[in-house]
Amino acid sequence: MTPNTDPNEKPGFFDKPSNVAWILRIFYALCILLFVTDFVVHRHIYTSWEEIPAFYALYGFVACVVLVLIAKQMRHVLMRSETYYDKDTEEESHVDR
CATH class of the missing domain: 1.20.5 (Single alpha-helices involved in coiled-coils or other helix-helix interfaces)
Known part of the structure; x- marks a missing residue:
């Protein structure tokens, strides 16, 4: 990431490391939730x-x-x-x- 050249420009949402970490936590939580859901939801399978x-x-x-x-x-x-x-x-x- 390159720093802003204009001092009056607001930093973007993804320029803040805390926002990126927050999004990654949500992503990992969704991955875990979908993995756990795989054991709970009944699937209609066609092959063994x-x-x-x-x-x-x-x-x-x-x-x-x-x-x-x-x-x-x-x-x-x-x-x-x-x-x-x-x-x-x-x-x-x-x-x-």
């Missing part, structure tokens, strides 16, 4: 492995990790060199001469 406690939380976590790993590999396929667009302008400048 959905009976595993916290199955949906584990499934979501594994899915996110897999997506990140796939994205890292796709980066190598899709990434262009830093001078990719400069090559066109260099070729055009040679043609103009």
Whole structure:
């Protein structure tokens, strides 16, 4: 975070560490509440492995990790060199001469 350059400008909500800590506490409390709710609420399951406690939380976590790993590999396929667009302008400048 960069400090405000204007001394008259009010600091933003997320500039105060106490506000960020408060939001994180709420987030963690909601995560715990949803985890506990998983043991209380009746689920209509279709496969036997959905009976595993916290199955949906584990499934979501594994899915996110897999997506990140796939994205890292796709980066190598899709990434262009830093001078990719400069090559066109260099070729055009040679043609103009």
